[in-house]
Amino acid sequence: MTDDRGPVSVLRVMTLGAHGLFVLLLAVGVARSVADDPNPVPALVLAALVLGWYLAGIWFARRSARTGSAGYGKVWLAVLIAGWLGLAVLSGNYVWVAFPLFFLCFHLLSTAAALVSTVAITAVVVGATLWHGASNAVASIVGPIFGAAAAAGMALVYQQLVRDAQQRRRLYDELADSHHELLSAQDELATLQREAGAVAERARLARDIHDTLAQGFSSILLLARAGQRDPDPVGVLTRIADTAQDNLVEARRVVGALTPSALEEASLASALGRLVEQLREHLGVAAELVVDGDTAALPMEYDVALLRVAQSALANVRLHSRAEHVRVTLSYAPDEVRLDVVDDGVGFDPDAAAASASFGLRAMRDRLDSLGGALVVESAPGDGTALAATLPVPS
Numbered sequence: 001m002t003d004d005r006g007p008v009s010v011l012r013v014m015t016l017g018a019h020g021l022f023v024l025l026l027a028v029g030v031a032r033s034v035a036d037d038p039n040p041v042p043a044l045v046l047a048a049l050v051l052g053w054y055l056a057g058i059w060f061a062r063r064s065a066r067t068g069s070a071g072y073g074k075v076w077l078a079v080l081i082a083g084w085l086g087l088a089v090l091s092g093n094y095v096w097v098a099f100p101l102f103f104l105c106f107h108l109l110s111t112a113a114a115l116v117s118t119v120a121i122t123a124v125v126v127g128a129t130l131w132h133g134a135s136n137a138v139a140s141i142v143g144p145i146f147g148a149a150a151a152a153g154m155a156l157v158y159q160q161l162v163r164d165a166q167q168r169r170r171l172y173d174e175l176a177d178s179h180h181e182l183l184s185a186q187d188e189l190a191t192l193q194r195e196a197g198a199v200a201e202r203a204r205l206a207r208d209i210h211d212t213l214a215q216g217f218s219s220i221l222l223l224a225r226a227g228q229r230d231p232d233p234v235g236v237l238t239r240i241a242d243t244a245q246d247n248l249v250e251a252r253r254v255v256g257a258l259t260p261s262a263l264e265e266a267s268l269a270s271a272l273g274r275l276v277e278q279l280r281e282h283l284g285v286a287a288e289l290v291v292d293g294d295t296a297a298l299p300m301e302y303d304v305a306l307l308r309v310a311q312s313a314l315a316n317v318r319l320h321s322r323a324e325h326v327r328v329t330l331s332y333a334p335d336e337v338r339l340d341v342v343d344d345g346v347g348f349d350p351d352a353a354a355a356s357a358s359f360g361l362r363a364m365r366d367r368l369d370s371l372g373g374a375l376v377v378e379s380a381p382g383d384g385t386a387l388a389a390t391l392p393v394p395s
Contacts, residue, residue, distance in 0.1 A: 018100050018103045018104070018107075019058070019100075021099065021100045021103075022054060022097065022100035022101075023051070023054075025096050025097045025099065025100065026047060026050065026051055026094070026097055028093075028096070029043075029047065029087070029091070029093040029094040029096070029097060030043075030044060030047050030093075032091075032093040033047075033091045033093045033094070036091075036093065037091050037093070040091070042090055043087060043090040043091045043093075043094070046083060046086050046087055046090065047087060047094070049083060050080065050083040050084065050087065053076070053079060053080060053083060054080060057076035057079075057080065074108060074109070076108075077104055077105065077108050077109070080101070080104070081101060081117075081121070084097055084098065084101060085124065088124060088125070088128040089128070091132070092128055092129060092131075092132030095124075095125045095128045095129055095132075095144075096125075098121050098122070098124070098125045098144070098148075099147055099148075099151050100151075101121055102118050102121065102148055102151035102152055103151055103154065105117040105118060105121075106118075106152065106156065111156075114152075115152070118148050118151070118152050119148075121148070122144050122145060122148040125144040125148075126141050126144050126145075129144070239281070239282065243278075267295070267303075268298070268303040268306060268307060268330065269289070269291045269295065269330055271303075271307050272289055272307070272310055272328055272330060272339075273289050275310055275311060275314055275328075276288065276289045276314075276326070276328055279314050279317065279318065279326060282318070283317075283318060285317075285323060285324055285325065285326055286324060286325045286326070287325075287326040287327075287328070288326075288327055288328070289328045289329075289330070290327065290328070290329045290330070291329075291330045291331075291332075292329060292330065292331040292332065293331055293332035293333060294332055295332060296332050296337070296393065298337060298391075298393070299394065301371060302337065302371060302391050305367050305368060305370075305371055305373070305389075305391065306330075306337070306339045306389060306391065308364075308367060309339060309364045309367065309368070309375070309387075309389045310328060310339060310341065312360050312363065312364055313341040313364075313387050314326070314328075314341065315360070316360060316385075317341075317343050317345065320345070320346070320348070321343050321345025321346060321347075321384075321385060322345050322346050323343035323344050323345030323346075323384070324344055324345075325343065325344045326341070326342070326343045327340075327341075327342045327343075328340070328341050329342075333393070334393065335392065335393055336390050336391060336392050336393055337390070337391050337393060338388060338389065338390045338391075339388070339389045339390075340386065340387065340388050340389075341385075341386075341387045342384070342385070342386045342387075343384055343385055344384040345384055345385060346381065346382060346384075347379045347380050347381050347382055347383045347384050347385050348379050348380075348381060348385065349379070349380070349381060350377050350378070350379055361375070361377065364389065368389055368390075368391065371391055371392075372391070372392050373389065373390050373391035373392065374389075374390050375387070375388070375389050376388045376390075
């Protein structure tokens with residue numbers, strides 16, 4: 001498994017190594033100065049000041065790296081190089097402290113400025129070594145040059161690691177932001193789905209209540225009004241009780257979202273036949289059911305949808321049409337099933353009904369649309385009504 005903190009750990013090791021190298025070379029210079037120089041005190045005092053400045057200035061360098069402004073770091077580096085120059089003048093034992101300075105130049109300065117500073121510091125190292133009387137002039141020239149090149153190479157690698165670490169951090173932050181946005185989007189989607197589910201459930205209950213309970217209450221109301229003029233009230237009360245009993249059963253089915261009781265033990269054609277018979281008995285109209293084509297087994301939701309549409313359409317006939325003849329036709333074709341309800345009543349204006357947002361028509365359309373079907377209503381005032389509901393037969 002890859003450790004995502006690997007580059008950061010390498011950078012930390014290289015940084016600590018650079019600090020350790022500076023302190024080590026400075027300590028070696030102090031030790032050699034004490035052993036070799038006749039008057040090492042000025043160099044020792046300056047070395048202590050340089051070390052103090054170096055340790056105190058690390059905070060400035062870290063702050064400049066965090067804030068993206070190298071102002072403090074550049075000041076610190078400039079004073080540090082000036083102190084090193086003083087040490088190089090006082091004693092040749094301190095010239096090798098230049099190597100960690102190369103690293104610091106590439107860390108705190110731009111690449112071009114770091115290269116110029118590296119060349120200048122290398123020239124000072126060569127010049128100071130020769131000035132203090134080096135025994136091997138070639139080594140005094142070639143050694144610092146190769147050392148500077150090696151230090152510059154390491155510093156460039158360090159810079160690349162810094163850029164990689166910063167890029168990795170940016171990618172990680174972007175990924176974290178994207179993850180949070182995804183979680184927020186999922187929460188919003190879940191909320192919308194819950195709201196959509198609640199709306200769909202309310203719409204389903206509204207349609208079922210409209211097509212069953214509301215129509216049943218309408219039938220009871222019509223029977224009660226008819227009973228006021230009927231010489232045989234016992235028969236009317238019996239029909240009212242039967243209608244109330246049927247609607248009580250339907251109410252329980254609606255609450256439980258189960259199959260309509262009329263379809264539990266009978267086919268769709270039989271359930272439609274019962275609706276037509278009730279209409280004929282309750283209103284005394286000439287109502288008939290015609291089944292056309294070979295009866296096909298349909299999904300239960302198809303039978304429920306067509307039954308609910310028939311209930312709603314015949315309820316409108318009861319309440320509004322004042323029709324004398326009603327014809328219900330159930331047609332089976334290879335690619336669709338169709339329900340037609342036609343009456344010769346007073347009719348109505350479909351455009352006006354649509355503009356008034358008639359719940360009955362809207363509920364029928366919504367129910368059929370959910371199954372890929374369609375509803376067509378043709379009517380005109382004084383010219384009866386024809387309603388056609390179609391559903392595609394699933395393959």
